[in-house]
Amino acid sequence: MAYGEMLGQFDAWAVRGPSWAIRTRTVAGYTPGVIDALVEAGRTLTSPRSGIPIHNFHGASTRVAPDETAFANRREHFVVEIVAGWESGDGAAHRAWADAVSAALAPYALLGGYQNLLGPDDHGQIANAYGENAIRLCAAKKRFDPDGVFSAIPLPPS
Numbered sequence: 001m002a003y004g005e006m007l008g009q010f011d012a013w014a015v016r017g018p019s020w021a022i023r024t025r026t027v028a029g030y031t032p033g034v035i036d037a038l039v040e041a042g043r044t045l046t047s048p049r050s051g052i053p054i055h056n057f058h059g060a061s062t063r064v065a066p067d068e069t070a071f072a073n074r075r076e077h078f079v080v081e082i083v084a085g086w087e088s089g090d091g092a093a094h095r096a097w098a099d100a101v102s103a104a105l106a107p108y109a110l111l112g113g114y115q116n117l118l119g120p121d122d123h124g125q126i127a128n129a130y131g132e133n134a135i136r137l138c139a140a141k142k143r144f145d146p147d148g149v150f151s152a153i154p155l156p157p158s
Contacts, residue, residue: 049085
């Protein structure tokens with residue numbers, strides 16, 4: 001059975017509530033441009049459920065060689081989560097806010113992004129998120145999941 005069909009079996013028990021949209025950018029540091037974009041993002045929040053968690057990637061995780069895991073960005077950096085949350089409606093204004101924050105950070109961002117936060121439409125970031133590991137990962141995907149059952153985290157086109 002398809003993954004979406006399997007998850008759909010639980011729809012009757014799913015609680016209706018807030019909706020969410022997430023974008024991500026990875027930055028090397030808090031440059032003036034990054035700070036300006038973050039301050040503007042905070043000033044223009046569209047909902048009290050929205051926010052921008054920032055994760056400091058450093059320490060032991062930076063001492064792993066890029067080709068030892070799927071996660072290729074092993075330099076010190078900050079993962080910026082752009083989280084838009086809303087209670088009801090189509091969420092267009094909230095998604096537009098998240099898109100605007102992502103676009104404002106783009107000129108200062110490292111290539112790619114944190115794979116677990118990328119959506120299937122983030123083609124530019126997906127293409128760069130895995131670095132040299134993409135070839136190896138796509139080959140493994142083709143071999144072990146030829147039908148694309150496990151596709152929650154997008155890989156670049158092989």
